[in-house]
Amino acid sequence: MLLNNLLVKAIDFWQKHSGLSYLQTHSIYSKILDSDSLVIDLGANRGQFSEAITREFKCSCYAIEAAPSLYSKLPENGLIKNFNYAISDRNEPLKLYISDNIECNSISQEVASSYGLQGEISVDGITLETFLNNQRIELVDLLKIDIEGAEEAVFNSTTDTTLCNIKQLSIEFHDFMPGSISTEEVNKITNRLKRLGFIWIPFSYLLFGMESSDFLFINTNRCKIPYKDWLGFQMIKLLLTLQKTLSLVEGATLRLKTRLKRLLYQLSSS
Template sequence: MMNLLTVVSTYRVEGVKAFIKLKLGRIPYMKFKDENSIIIYMPKYKQPIYLRRDTSDHSTFRQIFDAKEYAIDYPFLPKVIIDAGANVGLAAVYFSQRYPQAKVYSIEPEASNIEILKKNIKAYKHVECLPMAIHHTSDETLEIIDEGIGKWGFVTKLATETTNREKVVSTVKTIALQTLMGTCDIAVIDILKVDIEGAEMALFEKNYECWLPKTRCLIIELHDRFYPGCEERVFNVMHNYNFSFYKKGENWVFFNIDLNS
């Protein structure tokens, strides 16, 4: 938890000034910088949030904590949350703070993101990091591609789909949602957040009937700029099920009418 002694001992005069501004309501949180990181102290959060300087981390932070893209009114109390495409764990931290009773599974394939993710979720014992890529089938090997658009923009592809070998940074094993549900004894996914930079095209290719009817709320960002036609594919699948939906920020939000009635 944030306290004055910690801030003063670490940031001295700068910390005192920021702490006073926070207490007076002039700023929503305290933000400090060192050589490599941006460190953010937020009221009521268990630990600081760490972002990498000169990366897309700060944009992701603003989307979640300033624009409040995941501040959704759910007609249920979430107990199981799956964060597919967890990046550095900001959504997991947000959900864990808002729903401390929930188990959060953070699925992230890229190593440098995982390093910061683990740092950000350290104080949140109900958050579990899974260093894998979400896919329609488990135990496949995907290549991680750096498209040069920032740390939030790594994409995953089968080796047969990769056209530029110079962009391949590593490989990762896949896990299917139905496998995760079986392994972790998950009967219902309360919130499934999906931000996987176009890999939703593969996720909705097949086997979705194993997990989609058991999902109360799907929050998904679609990436037609990476995979033209993925929005059409996702909506073609969703129209076969009884979901209401609306757009919030960059995300489509789907509610399972059958599970929430």
């Protein structure tokens, strides 16, 4: 427990000294954001992230939310443009399954059913490529993705050229949810972004069972990263990996102790 607390404090130290911050459950490289930046919020929900990012940096934000009931509650503060779409791999209507948990509405029925299924509706689907072309967006300073399992569809329909025109991505992958994207597909997307020149920082290694729920990717070809920040990123990745390893060891030790107790109980009862 002491070692874990020390690791968390060390990660927090390097995060603060590397221009990284945490905003509405998403980690971002805040040093490259300002009032001229353009942010796209995929899976805006009720606009918590959109509102926070525009308040913090006075930047423009395109908030995209599929569920009409949530879209109607998106904030309007002059910096946010709201769009009622489901970002997908095709430009056509698709089924959106509505969950009792407003954060679990999904194109996957199994994901939406995790907290109770209310029903299904038809919504307008659109690819990220088409959306960017329609809005004449050539460069994105931050793409935040929290779309309850549709990550695979988005990346499979987005070209390398488009991804290379994004300075950073903050992604919540949902491979921890049944019926969602697979861990193998998460690894495939991660490796693709690395190949394109993105630094990868897995902040959610701190979250047991949700290790891919807060991944930050920074485009080294688009962002000028000072050496001290780059060094901080490497230190954070090392510390996060150590923390994950520690959690795995602690979990294995706990399971072993439980098995030994059961075995001793069985032996004493025989």
